[in-house]
Amino acid sequence: MALILNGDAELWAIVLLSLKVSIFAVLISALIGMPVGAALAVARFPGRRVLIVLMNALMGFPPVVVGLLVYLMLSRSGPLGVLELLYTPTAMIIAQVVLVTPIIAALTRQVVEMLAEEYSEQLRSLGVSRLASVPVLLWDARLALVTALLAGFGRAIAEVGAVIIVGGNINHVTRVMTTTIALETSKGNLALALALGAILIGIAVAVNAMVSTLSLQAEREGLRHA
Amino acid sequence: MIRNVIRAAWIAVGLTAAPVSAEEPFIVVQSTTSTQNSGLLDYILPGFEAETGIDVRVVAVGTGQAIRNAINGDGDVLLVHSKLAEDQFVADGWGVERFDVMYNDFVLVGPKSDPAKVRGGMDIVAALTAVSEVEAPFASRGDDSGTHKAEMRLWDWADADPTDASGTWYRETGSGMGATLNVASGMGAYVLTDRATWQSFGNRGDLEILVEGDPRLFNQYGIILVNPDKHPQVRVSAGQRFIDWLIGPDGQAAIASYKLEGQQLFFPNAK
Amino acid sequence: MRDLTLDMSSCLSVDGVRITRKGKSLLNVPHLALDGPGPTLILGPNGSGKSLLLRCLHGLIVSDRGQVRQDGVALNADHKARQAMVFQQPVLLRRSVAANLDFVLKRQGMPRSARKSRIEELLAEGGLDGKVRQSARSLSGGEAQRLAILRALALDPETLFLDEPTSALDPNATQMIERMILRASTRGVRIVMVTHDIGQARRLAADIVMMQGGHVVEHGAAKQVLDAPKSDAARRYLAGGLVT
Ligand SMILES: Nc1ncnc2c1ncn2[C@@H]1O[C@H](COP(=O)(O)OP(=O)(O)OP(=O)(O)O)[C@@H](O)[C@H]1O
Ligand SMILES: [Mg+2]
Numbered sequence: 001m002a003l004i005l006n007g008d009a010e011l012w013a014i015v016l017l018s019l020k021v022s023i024f025a026v027l028i029s030a031l032i033g034m035p036v037g038a039a040l041a042v043a044r045f046p047g048r049r050v051l052i053v054l055m056n057a058l059m060g061f062p063p064v065v066v067g068l069l070v071y072l073m074l075s076r077s078g079p080l081g082v083l084e085l086l087y088t089p090t091a092m093i094i095a096q097v098v099l100v101t102p103i104i105a106a107l108t109r110q111v112v113e114m115l116a117e118e119y120s121e122q123l124r125s126l127g128v129s130r131l132a133s134v135p136v137l138l139w140d141a142r143l144a145l146v147t148a149l150l151a152g153f154g155r156a157i158a159e160v161g162a163v164i165i166v167g168g169n170i171n172h173v174t175r176v177m178t179t180t181i182a183l184e185t186s187k188g189n190l191a192l193a194l195a196l197g198a199i200l201i202g203i204a205v206a207v208n209a210m211v212s213t214l215s216l217q218a219e220r221e222g223l224r225h226a
Numbered sequence: 227m228i229r230n231v232i233r234a235a236w237i238a239v240g241l242t243a244a245p246v247s248a249e250e251p252f253i254v255v256q257s258t259t260s261t262q263n264s265g266l267l268d269y270i271l272p273g274f275e276a277e278t279g280i281d282v283r284v285v286a287v288g289t290g291q292a293i294r295n296a297i298n299g300d301g302d303v304l305l306v307h308s309k310l311a312e313d314q315f316v317a318d319g320w321g322v323e324r325f326d327v328m329y330n331d332f333v334l335v336g337p338k339s340d341p342a343k344v345r346g347g348m349d350i351v352a353a354l355t356a357v358s359e360v361e362a363p364f365a366s367r368g369d370d371s372g373t374h375k376a377e378m379r380l381w382d383w384a385d386a387d388p389t390d391a392s393g394t395w396y397r398e399t400g401s402g403m404g405a406t407l408n409v410a411s412g413m414g415a416y417v418l419t420d421r422a423t424w425q426s427f428g429n430r431g432d433l434e435i436l437v438e439g440d441p442r443l444f445n446q447y448g449i450i451l452v453n454p455d456k457h458p459q460v461r462v463s464a465g466q467r468f469i470d471w472l473i474g475p476d477g478q479a480a481i482a483s484y485k486l487e488g489q490q491l492f493f494p495n496a497k
Numbered sequence: 498m499r500d501l502t503l504d505m506s507s508c509l510s511v512d513g514v515r516i517t518r519k520g521k522s523l524l525n526v527p528h529l530a531l532d533g534p535g536p537t538l539i540l541g542p543n544g545s546g547k548s549l550l551l552r553c554l555h556g557l558i559v560s561d562r563g564q565v566r567q568d569g570v571a572l573n574a575d576h577k578a579r580q581a582m583v584f585q586q587p588v589l590l591r592r593s594v595a596a597n598l599d600f601v602l603k604r605q606g607m608p609r610s611a612r613k614s615r616i617e618e619l620l621a622e623g624g625l626d627g628k629v630r631q632s633a634r635s636l637s638g639g640e641a642q643r644l645a646i647l648r649a650l651a652l653d654p655e656t657l658f659l660d661e662p663t664s665a666l667d668p669n670a671t672q673m674i675e676r677m678i679l680r681a682s683t684r685g686v687r688i689v690m691v692t693h694d695i696g697q698a699r700r701l702a703a704d705i706v707m708m709q710g711g712h713v714v715e716h717g718a719a720k721q722v723l724d725a726p727k728s729d730a731a732r733r734y735l736a737g738g739l740v741t
Contacts, residue, residue: 076299076457084459086300087254087283121557122588126601126652127578136600140591168254168285171268186404187263188411188429 015199018176021089021163022156025096026104029152033101034145037108038134042116052109058102063095067162070095074166087168092176095162100152107148111141143214150211157203252281253464256293256301258372259402260330261447262286264422264491270480274471280464288371288402296320296450299457302465304450305472307420308372312448321450325473328481328492329446332376333424334437335407336362336416350440354384361395363415364388367406368398376445377418383442407433420445422491447492449473472496507687508532509656513563514553516711524549524560524711535703536678536688538719540695542734545708547691548585551658554689555582581654583662585691587645589633594625594644597633601651615651623647624673638665646674650681657681659690663697675701695735699723707731 040052072078074086074094085091115137123133138145160178167174169183177200184193261267262284271282285295289306296304297320304321306312315321334344334353341362344353357364366388367374381388388396397415399406403423410417411431419427424435449469454460471477473496481494509531516524524546531537539547552558554565556577567576590597595616602612620626623643628636633644642665649657659678663671678701682688692698698705702719709730715722726732 071300075295076459078298081299081459087285119588119590121552122584124557125555125580125582125584126604127574128604136590143591168283170254170283170285173281173283183263185408186259186402188404188407188427190429 011196013172014175014177014180014196017089017174018157018178019203021092021176022096022153025093025100025156026149026153028093028097029100029104030149032097033104033152034108034138035134036101037105037110038112038138040105040109041112042130042133042137052106055102055106055109059106061099061102062161063099063159064161064165066098067095067165070098070162070166086166087170087174089167089174091166092163092174095166096156096159099159099162100156103155104148104152107151108138108141108145111144111148112137115141143217146214147211150207154204154207158200250281251279251461251464252283253302253461253468254283254285254300255303255305255468256285256287256296257305258289258292258307259286259404260307260373260420260423261305263402263404264420264426265486266422266481266484266492269484270477273476273480274468277476278464278467278471280467282468288367288369289373289375290370296452299452299459302452302461303468304452305447306372307445307447308375309446309448311372311375312450316450320453320456322453324448324450325469326496327447327449327472328478328494328496329444330420330422330492331438331445332373332418332443333421333435334416335410335419335424335433336436337414337432338434339414339432340436342416345436347437348439350380350437350443351384353437354380355386357416358384358386358388358391361391363395363397363413365406365410365413365415365417366396366398367403368400369402371402372445373403373418373420380418380442422486425486425489425491446495507655508566508568509554509687509689510566510569511550511553511563512566514560514565515562516549516553516558516560522711524553526550526563526713529706529713529716531687531689531704533704536682536690536701537704537706538698538702539689539691539706539708540693540698540734541708541714546711547708548660549711550706550708551582551660551689551691555580555658557582579655580658581649581652581656582658583642583645583649583660585660585664587641589636589641589644591634592632593630594620594633594636595629597644597648598651601648605652619647619651622650622677624670639667639670642666643670643674646677650677654686656687656689659688661691661693663692663694671697695723707734709734 040048040055070091071086073080074083074091075081076086085094116133119133119137123136128136158178160182163174163176164179164182167176167179169175169179177196181193181196181200184196257267263286267284275281285292285301287295289308289311292304292306293311293315295301296315304315305327312324316324334350336342336344342353342356342360344356347353366377392398397409397413399409403419404427406417407419407423407427408429409415411429411433414432449472451462451465451469452460454462478494478496481492482490484491511526511529513528514524514526515522539550541547549558553560556565556572565572590600592600598616598619599612602615607615617626620629623646625640625643625647628640633641636644642662646659646662663674666674675697678688678690690701698719704717705719705722706713707715707722707726707728707730714728714730715726722731723735726735
């Protein structure tokens with residue numbers, strides 16, 4: 001605990017990198033996952049059900065497998081090897097994007113589909129086409145979507161299996177909170193590992209507090225749909 | 227063209243996310259947990275980095291995985307401890323040339339109660355035989371690392387195959403040295419570890435060194451430049467510079483001067 | 498009042514429309530022409546097909562058979578764009594009261610500055626001026642119904658469908674909405690409205706459509722249908738209405 005309070009610069013750099021990587025990953029995942037989820041909610045085409053099942057299954061994909069797949073892509077002997085991205089923060093962002101996008105897409109699909117059902121006739125009455133309804137629905141589902149973002153962030157920041165493979169846990173470059181915890185635990189430095197764990201728990205609590213505040217607000221404003 | 231655009235975009239993202247500038251020259255060293263967990267690399271690398279301006283990025287995994295990563299080209303230099311596997315790596319053309327760097331030794335660690343009565347012995351093979359006879363709990367890396375390979379060789383000499391007992395008194399953790407020490411500490415098991423990791427390990431609990439000093443516990447480290455003929459992106463000059471430094475007088479002196487609790491952990495022996 | 502109504506040549510008609518679900522006939526209207534100048538009120542018991550008929554006329558449901566025509570032409574997107582509907586259960590966007598109106602005005606291409614004043618005007622008209630920034634979903638039932646009506650009026654439609662628009666309103670608000678409806682009708686907006694309030698039908702209707710079991714059982718001038726219904730069904734419905 002003293003370590004945290006003394007503001008050890010190295011420790012804060014690790015915390016900061018964790019936050020940067022995960023925030024970036026979540027933003028990119030949102031840019032991909034939200035339109036995809038919304039499109040799956042409103043569009044009707046053959047194979048849609050299959051895609052939804054697939055997406056829901058991807059939500060529970062083991063991080064280590066994702067890490068391995070991203071490693072194989074980014075490795076110098078892999079198809080994207082020329083980009084020289086392995087063992088960089090970018091590689092960790094990619095792995096987290098792969099992990100988080102299905103979560104955001106699936107949650108978006110759920111939320112938007114329920115809203116679309118409710119809005120459907122009203123929007124058609126107003127002459128809004130299916131395609132044009134996507135931004136309307138996304139905007140009106142914004143509170144629930146922020147919850148989806150925070151859920152994705154929670155998964156990203158707490159993840160270790162994938163980022164340790166593609167990031168390599170390189171000191172000052174790709175060492176984040178979870179990989180440091182893994183390293184310090186393996187050194188038997190349980191105190192330091194626990195201190196970092198405490199920070200991670202603090203972040204998780206803060207994120208969850210934000211989620212519940214938001215859903216409380218949503219409820220109060222009648223913005224929530226069961 | 228498209229690749230360049232993607233690359234530029236990602237580098238932009240990477241730059242904003244990375245505290246280290248992409249301009250700074252660096253090499254990636256595939257190495258083992260023992261060199262990192264013992265604190266050796268953290269101790270000697272700043273000297274090299276200050277002298278050359280080359281940032282050394284260490285990926286610390288088991289020897290087996292480090293070699294596989296190097297075969298994939300995901301590293302410029304390989305620094306591991308399993309001479310047979312290293313010679314094979316070079317013979318197969320993945321590495322340019324292998325150099326001895328240093329050695330340390332393995333020790334047999336176990337609970338103070340010492341159910342196999344091996345304390346103070348110098349004969350590691352006899353000690354392992356005793357452990358297997360009383361079926362005392364034994365934690366193994368089980369991860370194809372250099373330490374694991376060394377352990378398996380010792381069991382061979384003891385004419386025992388503990389993997390038959392896997393899951394009973396013989397426990398394969400499939401993880402790094404530290405994780406395995408944590409397991410051994412938790413269940414009061416015997417475990418073979420390199421001295422460096424043991425020396426810097428913070429969660430010893432009831433464990434202590436029981437057998438040491440047997441020449442068969444000798445643990446040699448080697449360094450190899452990944453072959454640019456196989457992977458053209460290998461940073462040859464920076465990588466070679468690191469190798470030359472480590473097996474040269476400055477690097478060797480740095481290794482010799484690293485002490486933990488007053489004890490020297492690695493012994494330079496480059497020729 | 499009805500005498501002031503401009504003579505409209507517009508005609509909304511239904512021919513041979515049938516809607517069947519799971520073998521059950523829900524709506525069966527061989528012919529219905531709405532071409533009078535004043536508001537048309539649709540009456541009938543629960544489940545008689547009133548809302549279904551409105552959906553059909555608005556093109557939200559495509560009938561299995563038959564056609565809806567506007568001025569003799571099969572209902573098309575242009576026609577629909579000039580119609581508006583207030584649903585039995587108003588669906589408001591999860592935004593502020595003002596944003597709900599802004600949404601439709603913006604879709605009509607009204608410039609920002611004009612929208613602002615038009616929103617104020619509409620809210621004043623509907624007695625919601627104090628609620629500009631309030632979240633629409635937190636409005637009371639009656640306020641929500643009023644906002645839905647204002648939003649439909651904001652579309653400036655040629656035809657306005659209203660499905661029991663005053664079911665949740667207090668007497669004052671009902672009166673206010675009825676006045677707004679009559680004003681729109683006077684401007685030439687065709688009004689087609691469902692109600693269970695016979696007094697309201699008497700106050701507003703030029704003609705009345707009486708429904709029962711998916712059929713139009715009677716269609717005629719308001720006075721005639723209310724005071725001297727020809728069909729048994731209409732007689733029974735109105736009698737029931739008098740008892741309660
Ligand atoms: N999609 C559907 N599937 C099956 N039945 C339906 C469907 N839509 C409507 N119905 C049925 O059609 C009948 C007419 O419904 P409608 O909503 O038009 O009644 P209504 O006259 O508006 O009644 P109310 O006065 O209660 O509003 C009802 O019995 C209803 O259950
Ligand atoms: Mg109805």
